[in-house]
Amino acid sequence: MIKAKKKYGQNFLKDESVVLRIIESMPKNNNKVVEIGPGLGDLTKQLVKYKDVRAYEVDRDLYSILRVEFINEINSGRLDLVLTDVLEVWNNNSSLYEEKYDLIANLPYYIATNIILNAFSDNNCENIIVMVQKEVADKFTVTSGDSDFSALGVIAELLCLENKIIIEVPPESFSPPPKVDSSVIYLKKDMTKTIDSKFNKFLKVAFAQPRKKLIKNLSAAYNKDVLSTLFIEFNINENIRPHELSSSLYSQIYTSL
Ligand code: SAM
Numbered sequence: 001m002i003k004a005k006k007k008y009g010q011n012f013l014k015d016e017s018v019v020l021r022i023i024e025s026m027p028k029n030n031n032k033v034v035e036i037g038p039g040l041g042d043l044t045k046q047l048v049k050y051k052d053v054r055a056y057e058v059d060r061d062l063y064s065i066l067r068v069e070f071i072n073e074i075n076s077g078r079l080d081l082v083l084t085d086v087l088e089v090w091n092n093n094s095s096l097y098e099e100k101y102d103l104i105a106n107l108p109y110y111i112a113t114n115i116i117l118n119a120f121s122d123n124n125c126e127n128i129i130v131m132v133q134k135e136v137a138d139k140f141t142v143t144s145g146d147s148d149f150s151a152l153g154v155i156a157e158l159l160c161l162e163n164k165i166i167i168e169v170p171p172e173s174f175s176p177p178p179k180v181d182s183s184v185i186y187l188k189k190d191m192t193k194t195i196d197s198k199f200n201k202f203l204k205v206a207f208a209q210p211r212k213k214l215i216k217n218l219s220a221a222y223n224k225d226v227l228s229t230l231f232i233e234f235n236i237n238e239n240i241r242p243h244e245l246s247s248s249l250y251s252q253i254y255t256s257l
Pocket residue numbers: 008009010011012013014036037038039040041042043056057058059062084085086087105106107108109111
């Protein structure tokens with residue numbers, strides 16, 4: 001019996017019905033699949049039935065178990081198991097795979113947001129179906145007007161053709177159970193779009209103090225008179241708070257600035 005390591009965010013998914021729901025949600029395409037953190041291989045076992053899979057696992061103990069468990073799939077080339085920290089791969093390469101792929105995983109929660117943002121910038125990644133903590137799932141799927149709407153919501157709306165929650169998952173579905181509720185989200189990227197890093201910086205300024213007025217936040221980095229003129233041009237009330245503005249208006253203000 002393997003002991004879960006907290007430092008690697010190990011909560012193994014034990015509810016088979018959730019695994020099957022993830023599999024059912026996989027888009028019908030010819031993309032490869034990348035899994036981050038195969039763990040004990042419960043999701044991997046299903047994924048390899050349908051697709052060629054590359055799985056990145058950071059934990060050497062789990063990697064050794066998986067190598068034995070999946071010896072046939074590895075030998076046939078169906079599974080490419082890589083022992084490494086996935087964030088290091090993104091630090092050194094622009095993509096986790098050489099061709100188009102879908103990211104399907106029960107993510108380690110301590111780096112879940114970081115992983116999704118990297119997948120957004122990875123030009124070979126098309127669909128993202130991942131289990132994350134509910135709070136993070138909400139941030140990537142709410143629309144403007146919702147009090148949870150943040151920079152992550154703006155980016156997801158601008159970059160994705162679809163961004164939705166597929167299923168909510170209680171702590172009891174995992175071993176050991178995490179301290180938070182979880183959700184599986186589905187993000188379908190629009191492959192014609194990219195977001196530049198300066199836009200991310202602009203959003204950071206816009207949401208620096210989320211409950212303050214948007215124009216006040218933006219004034220910290222941009223000329224107040226220019227902002228006022230733009231707000232009039234786009235018919236935006238100066239009292240608007242950051243979560244109330246739509247993604248497309250964020251994009252338009254940024255372009256004008
Ligand atoms: N997929 C398994 C499941 O559904 O039961 C395990 C999911 S568990 C929430 C997260 C997995 O990610 C663990 O196997 C953990 O060791 C792995 N992991 C954590 N940090 C990682 C990293 N930086 N790179 C690759 N894998 C990582």
